[in-house]
Amino acid sequence: MTQVQAGQTLLEAKGLSKSFTVKSEGGLFSKRKAVAAVEGVDVSLRAGKILAVVGESGSGKSVLARLLSRIVAPSAGELILNGEVVDLKAHRDLAYAGQVQLVLQDPFAAMNPVRRVGHSLERPLLIHGTPEEQVGPRAHEILESVSLTPPQQYLDRYPHELSGGQLQRINIARALAVDPKVLLADEPISMLDVSVRLGILNLLRSLCDDRNLAIMYITHDIASARYIADEVVVMYAGQIVERSSDTSLIDSPQHPYTQLLIASVPDPSAHGGVAVKAPSGASAAFNIEGCRFSPRCPQALEVCKTNEPPMFEVAPGQTARCWLHATEAQRASVSISDKPIN
């Protein structure tokens, strides 16, 4: 395999969408409707870079990870791996799985409880064609790469004998066993004890740097995204609402949702309670006209109710899906009125 250059795009998604059909309220014979869990998402995962995807539950961030790992087939859009368009009609083959690996949130549920750790680590190696005599040494090697030493001590254990932090390291080790180019980490620290979370984040960072891995780090914890990521995107109701090519969107958020998200994080340096008036009640609205955040947005304009905003550049390398950042002319071109509604 050719050597990858740092910064080279390894996996790219263009206009990726997934809708699920759900029963609408109103009884047995009511019409089914489609909910767009992920809609028109463009992301590029680059070698040696960590992209953080931040969003609350229901924002579609986990569905995005499953689409990229091809566990779930997209409704629309395309995936480009190493510059080649992936045939999404075909089944996911071993070659794809060998390059794009997924690490899940719950380390306890991700391991077979009745098998020793060694079994769970060696299986992917065998499936992906590692010669049998090399499997043992390779398993040792990958455990060492996630700082679990001596490896034999872990290979012989059952999952219940290990702590959450150790198991999550093993999960990461297992994902790395087949030497993937892209690692998708779906909330890898949210189930772990506070004191071991940084250890996992530091591990992801060093794996990314040492192996030129492209990592997508999915989280609801925006402070951890700031800590580890090179680039950040914020998702709301299935769409990317703000993105920056560094972490600048966390330091100067421009989309009202990102602002709300950051103002909501407990901040001990502001004792006495910050006065955030979070517009309560409404959960994320998927099937509405206009901006999906508009029902909760304190700054919503008339145009937000009727027209879905495109991404506007708000600073160099930072874009936000919000009409507030459009020019008068841009707003006028889609709507007759832009008076504030509240």
Add this chain to the structure above:
Amino acid sequence: MIDRTILEVKNFDVDYGFGEGAVRAVSDVSFSLGASKVLGVAGESGSGKSTLVYGLTRLLRAPGVIVGGEVNFHLSSESAVRTFDILAANEEEIRKIRWSHISIVLQSALSALNPLRRIGREFDEVLRTHDDALSKKQRQERSEELLALVGLRPDRLKRFPHELSGGQRQRIMIAMALALRPELVIMDEPTTALDVVTQREIVSELAELRRQLGFAMIFITHDLSLLVELADDIMVMYAGQIVERAPAQELHDAPRHPYTLGLMNSFPPLHGTRVELQGIPGSPPDLKALPTGCPFSPRCDFAMDKCHQERPPLTLDAGTEHSVACWLHDPSFTGSVPVQLTKRAPQRAGGSR
């Protein structure tokens, strides 16, 4: 508001299991709580923070056993203050105290609500069980009033739990906990399963409710930064013991126990320059095989010989409200205390604005 103590806990011990195989989950915990105060309890999983409150409210189930200590609850019913010995009370007496004087909100509202019942029926049952003088109409009105208190529309009473969002369900649990105007509400990680925006809403609602109703609160969470905003006092637990207790802001500005410091540095800051943080080395303690001496000593950067031999007692720093269980702060310690753990420590690295 009168400055009085409503809850006093002395040398409280809880085990899981009996005899040889017993594991001490809460060990020698003593604290008191003032009326209308908020006590935050911080700790990781296995620190004994939930077991402590289950024990205090006698909700502990086998194999959990309360093996020692005293829990006195000073209730203010019928104009006079009456002391109620929670551990000596029988099941019937406890039942009367629960909900009307002490109520509890659990982490998972979904599993706390019966999935087959509409919300209204749950409210109705609580009110009927504890006050049979109320008519059906009064109960309905009271239920609607309670929902309004937490910002929910009255039509939510007709809903089933699965029809509500996580935040709405947790609000329902809070409204139910407040149904009988208790003096003490215990919150066991009420916002852990919620996203930050909803957490922020609920926390500000709680502050408002406390201002209106004046109940005391024990708030359990692993999120120390949330407690700094919310609590008057914070108690940090590790391996079943209290390792530090101090007024919230003081604990944040100048933590004195190495574990508290480590916990604080485990949250990457939202402001300032990005620096590499280390968290706490090692794994959380295994209660079945605790080391001799200080339980934190194997993970502690500052551990001395004495720490591996003898367990430090929780000692109140004279003239302050700050207690810490660490040999570095013991009067017998003659060396110099590491600068991070001194009384006026600088703000944590990278945390400056």
